[in-house]
Amino acid sequence: MAKREPLVGLDIGTTKVCVVVAEHNADxxxxxxxxxxxxSAGVRKGVVVDLDATTRAxxxxxxxxxxxxxxxxxxAIVGVSGGHLASQNSRGVVAVSRADHEIGEHDVLRVxxxxxxxxxxxxxxxIIHLLPxxxxxxxxxxxxxxxxxxxxxxEVEAHIVTGASTLxxxxxxxxxxxxxxxxxxxxxxxxxxxxxxxxxxxxxxxxIVDIGGGTMSLGIFTGGGLCYTQVLPYGGNHVTxxxxxxxxxxxxDAERLKLRHGCAVPAMATEGEMIEVVxxxxxxxxxxxxxxxxxxxxxxxxxMAGLVKAQLQRSGFGYRIPAGxxxxxxxxxxxxxxxxxxxxxxxxxxxxxxxxxxxxADTVSGPAYATGVGLVLHGARQRRMGHAARSxxxxxxxxxxxxxxxxxxxxxx
Numbered sequence: 001m002a003k004r005e006p007l008v009g010l011d012i013g014t015t016k017v018c019v020v021v022a023e024h025n026a027d028x029x030x031x032x033x034x035x036x037x038x039x040s041a042g043v044r045k046g047v048v049v050d051l052d053a054t055t056r057a058x059x060x061x062x063x064x065x066x067x068x069x070x071x072x073x074x075x076a077i078v079g080v081s082g083g084h085l086a087s088q089n090s091r092g093v094v095a096v097s098r099a100d101h102e103i104g105e106h107d108v109l110r111v112x113x114x115x116x117x118x119x120x121x122x123x124x125x126x127i128i129h130l131l132p133x134x135x136x137x138x139x140x141x142x143x144x145x146x147x148x149x150x151x152x153x154x155e156v157e158a159h160i161v162t163g164a165s166t167l168x169x170x171x172x173x174x175x176x177x178x179x180x181x182x183x184x185x186x187x188x189x190x191x192x193x194x195x196x197x198x199x200x201x202x203x204x205x206x207x208i209v210d211i212g213g214g215t216m217s218l219g220i221f222t223g224g225g226l227c228y229t230q231v232l233p234y235g236g237n238h239v240t241x242x243x244x245x246x247x248x249x250x251x252x253d254a255e256r257l258k259l260r261h262g263c264a265v266p267a268m269a270t271e272g273e274m275i276e277v278v279x280x281x282x283x284x285x286x287x288x289x290x291x292x293x294x295x296x297x298x299x300x301x302x303x304m305a306g307l308v309k310a311q312l313q314r315s316g317f318g319y320r321i322p323a324g325x326x327x328x329x330x331x332x333x334x335x336x337x338x339x340x341x342x343x344x345x346x347x348x349x350x351x352x353x354x355x356x357x358x359x360x361a362d363t364v365s366g367p368a369y370a371t372g373v374g375l376v377l378h379g380a381r382q383r384r385m386g387h388a389a390r391s392x393x394x395x396x397x398x399x400x401x402x403x404x405x406x407x408x409x410x411x412x413x
Contacts, residue, residue, distance in 0.1 A: 006033070006069065007383075009191070009375025010058065010076035010180070012171065014043050014214030014235065015330065017057040019065040020364060020372035021073065022356075024380045032358030032373070034069025036061040045214040045233045046082030046188075048170040051177070058178040068360060075181035077375045080128060080171065081188040081215050084164040087229035089133075090119035093155045103137065103146045107154055111135075115158040126168055128185050129161040133225040159226050161187050183379065188212075189219030190226055191374035194381075196328050196352025196367075197221065206323035208352065209308055209341075210371065211331035213237045218308060220317045228315040232307055236331030239300050246296040247288075248279045257293060258334070264301040265336035266294040301337055305344035312345075324348030330368035 004023060007030065011018040021034035038060035042053030062073050092115030096107050116130055135143040136155035146154060168185065175182045192210045193202070202221040210217040214235045220228035239262070244254035261275050269291040276285035308325070312318035324347045327337060332351050342349035353365060354373040364373050 005075075006071045006073070007376040007379045008065075008073050008076040009079070009372045009379065010061075010175065011079045011188075011191075011371040011375065012043060012048075012054065012058065012174070013040055013081075013212050013330075013371075014046060014237065015212070016040050016368075017054075017061040018369060018372040019058075019061040019073070019076070020369065020376050021065050021069040021071060022358065022376040022380070024383070030356060030358075030377060030380045032356055032361045032364055032376075034065045034067075034071070035360060035363050035369070035372070036064025036066070036068065038064070040213075042174075043214070045235075046080075046212070046231065047084065047167055048174055051170065051174055054174040055177040058174060058180070062178060062180065073180065075183045076175065077183050077379045078171070078175055078185050079188045079191050079371045079375055080163060080168065080185045081210075081212065081217055081231055082163070082167060083215065083231050083233050084167050085128070085161060085187070085229065085231045086125075086163075087159060087161045088119055089227065090115045090158050090160055091155060092116070092118060092158065093153065096152050096154055101150050101152050103149050103151055103154060105147055108135075108147060108156075111154045111156045112158060115156050116160070119160050121160075121162045124165050125162045126165045127160060128163050128168075129159070129187055129190065129226075131159045131161075131226055133157045133159055133227060134223060159229070161229055184382075186375055186378050187217075187219070187226075187229065188215075188231075188371050189217040189229060191378055192217075192328050192352070192370040193219055193221060193226070193374065194377040195354035195356070195370045195374035196326055199224070201323040201326070204323045205317075205321040207308075207312065207321045207325050209325060209327045209329075209332075211235055211304065211327060211329040213330060216304060216307070216329075218311050220312075220315060220321060222317060222320045228317050230311050230315070232311070234304055234307060236329075239297055239331065239334075242296050242300050243293065247277050247293070249277055250280055253278055258297070261290055261293055262297050263294050263335035264297055264340045266291050266298055268336045269294045297334065298340070301334065301340050302344055305341050308341070309345050321347070324350070326350055326352040328352040328367040328370040332367040 007022040009020040019036045024030045038057045042050030092111045094111045134157045135146045137151040203224045205222040216232045218230045273290040278285045338351045
C-alpha cells in the first residue's frame with residue numbers, strides 16, 4: 001500500500017511562521033510528526049508587506065519541520081487572516097427539479113450555488129469559504145442533509161467569507177516562491193476552531209477568539225456551523241509595545257518580559273516578587289515589582305475584551321453562545337487572560353489548547369499552535385471526504401467545490 005502524503009499546515013502570522021506536519025491512518029486518526037517555526041518579518045496585521053522576507057521565513061520553517069518529521073514537504077494547507085477579510089450570511093432558494101419531488105445532490109448543488117450568486121463579491125474580492133449552515137425543506141428547518149428527502153422547495157442558509165484578491169495573491173505568491181503548492185486557504189478562526197472546540201460547544205453556540213501578534217480573529221459557531229466572522233487589527237504586539245513604552249525598554253526585552261513574567265490580572269503577581277528590566281540606553285538592569293508589569297498589561301487585555309464584546313453585540317449572535325468564549329493564539333498564553341475575559345464579558349471563558357496525539361505533540365500543545373494544528377485536522381477531514389482541496393488559482397469547478405462543502409457540512413464540519 002502506498003504511503004500517504006503527509007498533512008501540512010502553514011500558519012503565516014505577524015510574529016511567526018509555523019509549519020505543522022502530521023500523518024493520518026485509515027481510521028482518520030491524526031498524529032503530529034513534526035513542527036517548525038521561524039520569526040515572521042514580512043507580515044503586518046496578517047497581510048504580506050514584504051514578499052522576500054515572508055518567503056525566507058516560510059522556507060526556514062519548512063526546513064525545520066522537514067528535519068523533525070523526516071519527510072519532504074511539497075504542499076500545504078494555508079491559514080489566512082487580516083483585516084481585509086469579510087463575511088456575510090446568504091440564503092439560496094430553488095424549486096426541486098425532479099417530477100417525483102425527491103431531492104437529489106444536483107438540487108443541493110443548485111441551492112448552494114444560488115446562495116453564492118445572491119452574495120456575489122465585488123470584482124476585487126475572492127470567495128474563500130462558502131459554508132452551508134442549515135437546509136430548509138418546504139419550510140422545515142434544521143435539515144442537515146436533504147438528499148433523498150421529498151419536497152418542492154429547497155432553501156439553504158450559508159456563511160460566506162471573502163478576501164481581497166490582491167492580498168490573497170501576494171500570500172499565495174510567497175507560498176509558491178518557497179516551492180510549495182497551496183492546497184487550499186482556510187480562515188484562521190475556522191482552523192483554530194478545529195483544534196480547540198468540541199462538537200458539543202459548536203452545536204450549543206460558542207465564540208472563538210484567536211489572538212495573534214497583529215490581529216484578533218473572532219468566529220461565532222451556532223448549530224454546529226460558523227455564522228459570524230470578524231478580524232480586528234489588534235494583537236499581542238500591542239501588549240509588547242505598551243510594555244516597551246511603559247518600562248522604557250526595547251521591544252525584544254519587552255517581548256521576553258511578557259512571555260516570562262506577564263499576566264493579565266495584577267492580583268496574580270505575588271506580593272514582593274521582583275523582575276529585572278534593562279532600560280533603553282542602559283546596560284545595568286533595574287529591579288522592579290512584577291505587579292508593575294501586570295498593571296501595564298491589564299488595560300490592553302481589558303480593551304481587547306471590550307472590542308470582542310462590542311463585536312458580539314454587533315453580530316446579532318451574542319445571545320446564542322451559551323458555551324461562552326474560547327481564547328486561543330499566542331497572546332492567549334498570558335496567565336490570567338481567561339479570567340479577565342470572563343469578568344469583562346460576563347460569560348464563561350477558557351483558553352483553548354490543541355489536544356492531539358503524536359510523537360512530538362507536546363511541542364504544539366500551546367494555544368500559539370492552535371491554527372497550525374487546526375489546519376492539518378481540516379486537511380485530514382477533507383481527505384476522508386475523498387476531495388482534496390484546491391487553491392484559489394482556478395483549479396476545480398464551482399460545483400466541485402460546492403460538493404466538497406456539502407459533504408463537510410453533512411458530517412458536522
